[in-house]
Amino acid sequence: MVGIRRGVVGKASYSLFALARNALSYHEDWREAWRSPEPKKHYKVIIVGGGGHGLATAYYLARVHGIRDIAVLEKGWIGGGNTGRNTTIIRSGYLWDESIALYEHALKLWETMSQELNFNVMFSQRGVINLSHSVHEMREMRRRYEAVRLNGVDIEMLSPSEIKKMVPIINIDPNIRYPVMGGILQRRAGTARHDAVAWGYARGADDMGVDIIQNCEVTGFRRKADGAIEGVETNRGFIGADKVGCVPAGHSAVLAEMAGFKLPIQARPLQAMVSEPVKPCIDTVVMSNAVHMYISQSDKGELVLGAGTDSYNSYAQRGSFNIAEHLMAATVELYPITSRLRMLRSWGGIVDTCPDASPILSKTPVPGLYFNCGWGTGGFKATPGSGHVFADLIANDRPNAIAAPFALDRFRTGYLVDEHGAAGVAH
Amino acid sequence: MTGMNSPHQTNRITGTHVKGGGRVDRSRPVSFTFDGTSFSGFEGDTLASALLANDVHLIGRSFKYHRPRGLLGLGSEEPNALIQLARGNRTEPNTRATQIELFDGLVAQSQNRWPCLKFDVGAVNQLFHKLFPAGFYYKTFMWPASFWMAYEHVIRHAAGLGKAPEGPDPDRYERMHAHCDILVAGGGPSGLAAALAAARTGARVILADESTEFGGSLLSEDDVEIDGLPAADWVAQVVAELRSMPEVTLLTRSTVNGYYDHNYLTIAERVTDHIGAVVPNVPRQRIWKVRAKRVVLATGTIERPLVFRDNDRPGVMLSSAVRGYAVRYGVLAGQRPLIVTSNDDGYRTALAMHDRGARIACIVDLRTEPDGALVDAARSRGIEIHAGHSLVGSLGRGRVQGAEIARMTGDGTGLNGAVRRVDCDLIAMAGGFNPTVHLFSQSRGKLTWDPERFIFVPGTNHEPQVSVGGCNGDFTVAQAIKDGLQKGVEMAREAGFTGRKPAAPEVSEPKSTAERTLWLLPSTRPVGHKGKHFVDFQNDVTAADLKLATREGYRSIEHVKRYTTTGMATDQGKTSNVNALAIVSETLGVDVTQVGTTTFRPPYTPTTIGAYGGRDIGALFDPVRTTAMDGWHRENGATFEHVGQWMRAWYYPKKGETLRQAVDRECLAARTGVGLLDASTLGKIDVHGPDAAEFLNRIYSNAWLKLGIGRCRYGLMLKDDGMVMDDGVTTRIAEDRFHMTTTTGGAAGVLAWMEEHLQTEWPELKVHLTSVTEQWAVASIVGPKSRDVLAKLNDLDLSNDAFPFMSMREGTVAGIPARVYRISFTGDLAFEVNVPRRYGRALWEAVMAAGAEFDITPYGTEAMHVLRAERGFIIVGQDTDGSVTPSDLGMDWIVSKTKPDFIGKRGMARPDLQDPHRKQLVGLLTEDPNEVLPEGAHVVADLKPQPPMVMLGHVTSSYYSPNVGRSIALAVIKGGHGRHGQTLSVPLVGRSLKVTVCEPVFFDKDGSRKDG
C-alpha cells in the first residue's frame, strides 16, 4: 500500500491500538484526515466534484496510475452531494451484462475497502432483497436472477415464507394490495456508512499527495487554441490542468453546458428519510419497486427509507411532500410495525437521471475533458468501481472494457443499456 | 414489583401562600406507572411534571455512554427523558416525557438500559469512554476483515434507544387538506395577537400550537400582567374571542412540523393521545396539509443550555423549564436550586422558586456586574449571588448533589479563584434564548446572525410569511403582542382583507438588562481531560468531541455534525445546535457566520409514520380496478391476477384442479369448442375528427389512410427511438372516426402520448381523443363454435362473407346494443362483443347460457397468454421491454416502407438498430416436450459447467401448450432470426436443457383457422 504519511508516521494509522495510545494524550494528537491546501496554479489532473466518485477517481489515479499531481475541487464540503444523502444500498444484481460487470467490479472493491483505506466504511454485507408483487414482476425478477447468476454473481430466489424468515416484520399476507409473491436476495450486497466513504477516499488520496480543495466551485472551462482543455475557472481563480474529469452528479448538465455541450441528463429530486432510532428490527435491506419504497436499518438504529423520484427538474435538494407521504403509507402497508415509529428527518438530493438509467463514463467533445455522471438514483454502490474505471479512462484516454459500454456515443447509435425495465426504483 | 408509592409528592407545591398552584387540577388525581412502580399525579400534568412531583429525576440513559439522565426541558426540545410508552402493539418508543399528558393508567418505561434504569450494564461503556471519542468506529473494528459483521451485530444491539412494537398498529390515523388566508404557527402571545388581528379582518385563520393549551411562555410566567390581567387570563380572553369566530380554526396539541414549497405546511395534530382511550372511528393523530396564503411564524424561543463539566447529571435543567414546572404545573424541580445564568431571565426562575418555598442555593451569574430590577429583587430576598463566576462542574451520584463554582478571569476564558463547592439538588441553566427559526429555515428563509445578542434571527424570507415575537428575536411580551397584532393585520391585508390593527394592550413585565454569552464555561482543566462537557445530550457529543473533529480536518459544520453526530438525535439539536457551532467557530477562530448552520429539515419534531400514511393502508392503499363481469368471475371461482391497477381473472379452476390443469382445459376448449374471455380492461380511445386517419398514420408504423369503414387493422406504436411502445387493433367506425384499442397497462400512456403530439407537435390536425375504456364491457367469444354461440344471440349475418375477419358490425347481442368485432388474439374464429358497461354482466351471462350446449368455457389471462403464444402473437411489455424494434420481432411487415415519416421511423435507422446481431424474437422447443422452460431463463450457445457463461438472450414467454401437445417458448436472442434450427442450451440451477430455435409460431402456421 502506498502510504506516504501513514507509513512513515505511525500515529496516523487507525487501529484500536492507536485509539488506546491517543486516549493517553486525550486524543489531542490525532492529525487531520486530509489537508486543506490552497490550490496550485496547475495540476496534471483536476477532478471536479468531491463526492465519493470524484474522490475515488483521484485516489485510484494516484494509487493505480501513479499520478500524484491532482486536485479535487469541491464547491461545498466533500461528500455533501448525493454521497452524503443516499440510502446506501449496495448490490450488483442488475439486469444487463454490462451493468453487472460494472457494479460487480465495484462490489469486489467494497469488500476490501476498509482495509485498503485503513478507514472503517462499515460495509455491511447484510443482504439486499428485491420484492416482487405480481405475476409480471415475478417473471421480470426471474429474468434478472438468471442474468445475475449466469454472470457468476451470487443471487438467490426466495419464497414469501423465506423472506418472512429473514425479515420478520414484513407483511406477507397474500390478500394485501401488493402481496409479496417472492424476492431475490443477494447476500453479498448490503450497506455502508456513506460519509465514511468520502472521508476514507479523501484521506487515502491526500496521503498520496492529492490536494482536496473545498469551497471551490468550478464556474467555467478554459480551452486551448486547439480546442483541448486548458483548465477550469473557479470562484478561487483559474486553475490549469492537462486533463479534467467531471464527477458532479446532480450538476453534470450544468457543467456540460459550461463546456459547450449537452448531456442526456435531467436533474430530478429524490427523497429519503430516517425514523427515530430503535433497537434492531430489520437485518437486511428490502426494496420494492411496485410500491416505490425501500428500507434498511442503520447501525445507529434509524430505519432508513427511500422513495421514488419526483418527475420534474429541480436543483432544490427537496422533493414534493406527496412522495414522502406515499412512501410512509407504503412503509406501513408492508411493515405494519412501523406505524407507531416516528419520522425524524427527511431530505432530498439531486439525481442526474439518464434515459436508460445507466451511467455515463465517457470522453467528451472536448479533448482532455471527461465525464462520469448519470448515476441517477443508484450510484453510491458503484463508488469504488466508478472511480477505478474512470481513473483508468482519464489516465489512458480510452475506456477499458468495463467502461466502454457507458460512453456517450450510445445515444447516437442506439446501444442503450436500459436498466429501467427490471430495475424500476434503480438502487 | 408494582407497589403503590405513597403519594408523598415531595415536590408538589402546596399551601396558599404561593401565587397559584399551577394549571393542574388538584381535584383529579391520576395514577400511572413508571418502570413498574405506581405513582400519582393530577390531570393537567405531563409525565415529566408528575415524575418531578414524585421526586423522580433519573428518567433515562444516554445513547452512547449510557449515562444516567433526567429532564432538561419542558417541551418538545427535551433530549434526555425519552420514554417507552404503553404496552403491546400500542407501545411507542422514544416519547418525550415532557409531552406525554398524564391520564389514568398510563404505563411508562425507561429505555436503553439493562436490566434496569438504576443498574445499567451498558454503563460499562463509561469505563472505556476514553477509547470512544467521536468517530472512533471509523478507526477500528477493521481487523480481521471478516469480523465486521460480528462487531456490527454488537454495535447495533447497543444502539437504538427504544423498541419498536411487535405487531400492527391498532389505531387510526387521518389526513386533512385545509386552506386558509393566514396560518399562525405557535400560540404564545405573539401568535395569539397575530391570529386575533388577522381574524378580526374576516380572514380565514388557522392557529396551531404544539402544546396542550394556547398561551406559550405566558403559562409559565407569574410576573406578567396584560391589560391588568394575569397573563393566563388575558390568554383565555383572546382564545375565547377566537373561538367565537367561525372562520378561525384553533388547533392545540398540533405541531406545525413541515414547511414546504409555496406555503404548503403540514401540521401533526395529536387527537386522542392525551386521553389514553381509543375513541372508535376517531383518529389518534391527524396530519393537516395546509395551503396558506400567508404564514405567521410565532414559534417562540428555546433556551440554551450552558456547557460545563458533567452538565448532564439528572437535576441539571434549563432555567425556563424549572420555572415552567413551578408556575405551570405547581412542581418544584428541586428544593435547593442553584441558578447559573448569563442573563436576567435566570433571576425570574430564582424568584419563582424562592416564592414557592425553595431555598435558593445561590445564583451563579456569568456577568461581572449584574444590575437591574430583577437582580435587586433577588438581593432583597437575600439570595446569594456570585457574579463573574463560572459553574465549573456538577457533583453528585445519580443526581445533582452539589456544584463547583469559581471566579472567572475578566475575559471569561479561565478561572482566577479557588473552586468552591455549593450544595444544591438542582442546577438551573439560563444560557440565553435562541429564536425557534426551524420553520423559517425549512421554508428556505435566510438567517442573520445578530452579533450583539448572539442569536440567529430570520433575515430575508423566501415564502410569503413573517416571523413575530420570540422567534423573530423580540423577547418581551409587550413587543411580541404589538408585533403580532401589526403583522397579523398586515398579512391579512396581503391576503386581500381590510382591517385595522387592534390597539396593543398594556403589558407589565420585568425589565431585562444585557446578557453575557459564554458558550463553554471555563473549567479547572482543559475540556476532555476530566469529566465531560456535553453539547448534544442525547447523542453524548461533548465539547471535546467537537474540538477533536475540527482538529482532524472535519471543519465544515456539516462535517462536524456527521462526524460527531451532534444535532442528529431525536431532538435534532434543538438545544445543542447553536452551542455546537459556536464552539466550533471559537475553536477555528472564525466568525459564527462563516461556520453557518446545518440545514433544518422537516419534521420539526419527529412525527408518527402511521399519521403520514393516514388511511392509505389496507384496502385503501391503492385502488383495485375491476370490470363489469368481476362479480361473475368471483362467484364462479376464478383466481385473479393484478395487471397494473386492474384485477383480472387469471384462470377458473374446477374443484381439485391445479393451475396447469385448469389452463390446459381452458386452452383446449378455446381451440376445439368455444371459450369466453373478459377483455374489458383493454384500453379504448375514440379518435374523432377530419384528420383522424392522418393522425393514426403518423402514430402507427403502418398505413391507415385507406382503411375501409367498418374494417379493423392491427397497429404497432413506436417511440421516436424506434422501439415498440404499444399495440392493438383499431377500427374505422366512420370516415372521421376510429375506435382504438391499446394494451391494458399501456392505455393511459398511449392516450397521453397521442394528446401530447396533437397539442404540441401537430396542433393543425383536427382530431379529438376521448378515453372510452370503461364505456364498454368486452366479452371475447373465441373458438370454432363461437359463431354458433353468437348466432343464438344475434340477428346479424355472421358468415365469413357478410362479416369478414377484421371487420366490425353494430347490432344487438342478447338484446343489448353492441359492437361486434371479428378480431382474434388466438388465431381462431372469434368475436369480440362490446356493450355498454352496465350490460357487461348481462351479456356475459347470456353468452354463457347460449354457449352451454357447446360447453362454453370461460378462460382467464393465463390461457389467453398460452393461446396467443401458440400463434406467436407478442405481448408488449412481456416479449418486449423498451429495447425491441418491430424488426427484432420479425414484424417488418407492419412497418411502412412508403410513408415518408411516422413516429419511430428515424429512430429505427440508427446504426445499432440495424445490427443483424441484435436480440431477435424466436421460438424455442425443448428436447423433452413436457419440460416447460422458466420464463426469464437465459439461452447460451456455449454451455459451461459453471457460471459465468456468455448469454444470448432470455425466454420471454413459456407455456405448456395442450393444443400443440408440448411446451412452447418465445425468446429474444442475439441474431435469432439467423439461428432457426440451431440447438442451444438453457442453463438452470443444477441442470441444463437443450432447445431448438424455430419460428415463433407453433400452431396454425398458415393462419387458416381464423374463419372457423
Next chain:
Amino acid sequence: MDEARALSALDGVTGHSGGAWDAGIVLTEVRFPTLLNLRGTAADAAFGAGVEAALGVVLPAAPNTVSQADERAVLWLAPDEWLVVATGEVEGLQGNLEDAVSGVFATVVDLSDNYVCIRIEGAQARRVLQKGWTLDLHPRAFGVGQCAQSMLAHAGAILRQTSDVPGYEVIVRPSFAKYTWDWLVDASAEYGHRVG
C-alpha cells in the same frame, strides 16, 4: 332497453349506513345519468349556439363552472371540452346535440357508462371530502355552479357542488367506484353516514 339487466359498478357495494353517529352524511348513487363528452371550439359562435339549442343550456366558458337548467348540466372540463350531465327525459339527446354541432369541428361521445356518479350531502360533507380532495371547498372558494377535476384520494374525479347543504356529486370511472365509495364511507366514519 332492459333496465332490469343494467348493473352499476356500485351494485352490491353501497351496503348499509354506519359509523360513529349520524351526522347526516348521506351517500347516494345517482344511477345512470346520461353523460356526454362534448368537444369543440368555445370561440366558435355556431358551436355555442348549437349546444344551447340542443340542450337549452348556455355553454359554460369559464373554467371549472357549470351551466345548469332543470335536469341538464354542462360542466367545463377543458378549454375545448365539456361534460353534459342529464337526467330525466334524455331520449334522443345525443343525436340532437350531434346534429346541432354537425356543421363545425365538434364531437360528442357517449360516456354514460364510463362514469359513476356519487352524491354526498350533509353538514360534514365538506370535511369528509377534504380528507382526500386537495382543492379548497370553503364556500368562499367553491360553491354551487362550480366543478373541478382532480383526485379524490387515489381516484381521478370530477367534483361539483349541487346544493348549499352542502351537497356534492363525485364522478369517477366505474372501476374506481368501489374504491371511492369505500373511501367515502371510511372517511365518514367519524361522523356516521346514511345510504340514500
Next chain:
Amino acid sequence: MQQIPCPWCGPRDDWEFHYGAEAHVARPETPSDKSDEDWMGYLYLRSNTKGPFRERWMHAAGCRRWFNVIRNTVSHEVFAVYKIGETPPPLPGEAPAAPDTTER
C-alpha cells in the same frame, strides 16, 4: 409541494401535472434528413437549466392541456405561464424573445 398555475384551471399541486421538461424543442419536420447526431439531440438532449427555465407541463389530473412555464429550478419560483404557441415571455432579467415559430 409546488403550485403550478394551470392557465385554465388555476394553481394546482405539482403532482396533478405531467412534466414535459424543456419547452420549445420541436420534432424535426423531416426526420429522415437528420444525422444520427441530430436525432440523438432530438431524442435525448434537453437543457437542464439551473435557474429560470422554460419548460412544459400538462395538467394530467385536470384539463389535460399542455402549456409552458418559466420556473426557477432552484427556488421553484414560477415567473410566467403561457400557452403552447404563444410567444415566450422573457426570462427574468432577459430581453423579450423573438416570436415563437416552433409551434410548441
